[in-house]
Amino acid sequence: MLEFKDIKVRLGKAVILNGACLSVKEGSVCVLLGRNGSGKSTLLDTVAGLVPYSGSIILDGQPLSSLSTGERAKKIVYLPQKLSDSSLKVTDLVKLGRFAEKGLLSSMSENDIEAVESAIRTMELKSKAHLPVSSLSGGERQRVYIAMVLASGAPYLLLDEPTTYLDIDAARSICSTIGTLSKELGKTVLTVFHDLSSAMSVADKICVLDSGIIVFEGTPDEFADSDVPQKVFGAVCTKYGGRYYFS
Amino acid sequence: MKYKTRLTYIILGVLLVLSALTSLVFGAVSLSPSELFGAVLQKEGFESARIILFSLRLPRLLSAIVAGAGLALSGAVLQLIMGNELVSPNTIGVNAGAGLAVIISLTALPNLTPLTPVWAFAGAFITLLLIIGFSKGSGGSKSSVVLAGIALSTLFQAGISFFSILDSDVLGMYSAFSVGSFMGVTLNDLLIPSALIILSIAASVILAPAMAALSLGDRIAAGIGVKVQLTRILCLAIAGLSAASVISFAGLLGFVGLIVPHITRRLVGSGTRQYIIASPLIGAILVILSDLAGRCILAPTEIPVGIVMAFIGSPFFLALLLNQRR
Numbered sequence: 001m002l003e004f005k006d007i008k009v010r011l012g013k014a015v016i017l018n019g020a021c022l023s024v025k026e027g028s029v030c031v032l033l034g035r036n037g038s039g040k041s042t043l044l045d046t047v048a049g050l051v052p053y054s055g056s057i058i059l060d061g062q063p064l065s066s067l068s069t070g071e072r073a074k075k076i077v078y079l080p081q082k083l084s085d086s087s088l089k090v091t092d093l094v095k096l097g098r099f100a101e102k103g104l105l106s107s108m109s110e111n112d113i114e115a116v117e118s119a120i121r122t123m124e125l126k127s128k129a130h131l132p133v134s135s136l137s138g139g140e141r142q143r144v145y146i147a148m149v150l151a152s153g154a155p156y157l158l159l160d161e162p163t164t165y166l167d168i169d170a171a172r173s174i175c176s177t178i179g180t181l182s183k184e185l186g187k188t189v190l191t192v193f194h195d196l197s198s199a200m201s202v203a204d205k206i207c208v209l210d211s212g213i214i215v216f217e218g219t220p221d222e223f224a225d226s227d228v229p230q231k232v233f234g235a236v237c238t239k240y241g242g243r244y245y246f247s
Numbered sequence: 248m249k250y251k252t253r254l255t256y257i258i259l260g261v262l263l264v265l266s267a268l269t270s271l272v273f274g275a276v277s278l279s280p281s282e283l284f285g286a287v288l289q290k291e292g293f294e295s296a297r298i299i300l301f302s303l304r305l306p307r308l309l310s311a312i313v314a315g316a317g318l319a320l321s322g323a324v325l326q327l328i329m330g331n332e333l334v335s336p337n338t339i340g341v342n343a344g345a346g347l348a349v350i351i352s353l354t355a356l357p358n359l360t361p362l363t364p365v366w367a368f369a370g371a372f373i374t375l376l377l378i379i380g381f382s383k384g385s386g387g388s389k390s391s392v393v394l395a396g397i398a399l400s401t402l403f404q405a406g407i408s409f410f411s412i413l414d415s416d417v418l419g420m421y422s423a424f425s426v427g428s429f430m431g432v433t434l435n436d437l438l439i440p441s442a443l444i445i446l447s448i449a450a451s452v453i454l455a456p457a458m459a460a461l462s463l464g465d466r467i468a469a470g471i472g473v474k475v476q477l478t479r480i481l482c483l484a485i486a487g488l489s490a491a492s493v494i495s496f497a498g499l500l501g502f503v504g505l506i507v508p509h510i511t512r513r514l515v516g517s518g519t520r521q522y523i524i525a526s527p528l529i530g531a532i533l534v535i536l537s538d539l540a541g542r543c544i545l546a547p548t549e550i551p552v553g554i555v556m557a558f559i560g561s562p563f564f565l566a567l568l569l570n571q572r573r
Contacts, residue, residue: 084463
């Protein structure tokens, strides 16, 4: 279980998070929604230690602040929204996912190699393994980075807007990948989405951030039935053919 | 180790040995193979060859190897951790810091010119500490490091210009330092710089995975468990110490730190450890050949290696950029 308790973040005079509370169950996909500037990415940043915060983050009953950077990364890895157009080859980039497990002094063990190969297979990147990441399409690049965090072996994955900049097909493929991570590999995923329909298709739980606090926590069905889509996003939800559409 | 990587190291090793031998044999006075062996085996009748080989050529060769390796490593590390292919030791201000320290020492302590390498190292090292201090204070972001380097460089260049105006004799002496040359370097001058550069290469090889992660950006690196600020400071220290070590005996030798990482990337690909190991080898080969050209082109007049590097380096770099675009 990943729990955020009363998280407050100030950047200068601006209050970004104002007592956000959130819990994510093991093996589930929790999608964080909110308008621009609502504090979604900042909440994920707190886990990676990228912003100073008050409050507590509890991971499997242990305060995150009591873990070293390496210990933290063995349990929870974070993939930010903006991904680098790296000249590294796909395999070399995915190998970096083993950084926390392997450390600086040891070479890749059989376990490390297996984790990397398995992540590449899961993300269907075997045919691209020896290509530079910069030569791939946006969707493929996103999959490479997801393979990197998957190779880490960490049970908790934080993905910040993994479908941004992608066309519809690529976005759909990433959504399906997120489902696989949770349902087949047992990973716990906390992810930020902008597109409400995509969020509904992958989420076990929806959380909505508004002005630095969580204003809604519930299942996709509860979200669709609530007045939150209208109030926060000005959107009307329609269910058709088992899918939710927002207009 | 992959076959291709091993082959690349073997080829670079062979090229280094060949360029080193060429550098020992050719110059204002060329040594024949018999003179070379006679000098090495300390045979009678080869005294002058021995003096040329051991007193002139060998210190030059070792200077070129240490300078090329140190500056190339510095540039390679900086370009990697800053994610910017235009960064070089010059960008973080170590050259200007060393230059300012030297010109102040020439102005204020003209009787202590033999200590110029010490002032140069001290200037570069203090600049490095300033950059690291600034980096720590600003959260260690790469743009703040580059901008701080540019600001400090500009400030130090203004200082250099100021002292140049005060005394034209000082300007003359400073010019020799600012061009970069191996004239008069002894084996003793190379002991500490070589040790620092070997340590820097070893530390860089160990830190290579963390540097690769930093090249993806601070947020991604932090997300997979890299201590971003600590790693960047360690890498800055490695890059700054390597460059400062070279500046202490060779002066402000430009271009190596900028162009060698580009050549290395094209030759060895994207593997970070290979890039870190190959850069010093390529830097050494390039500087040996530039020094050799400087000694041979207008022999017996010698062109300082810094000028040859600029003449060869600039067009080569432009061609590389055009080729990359195509």
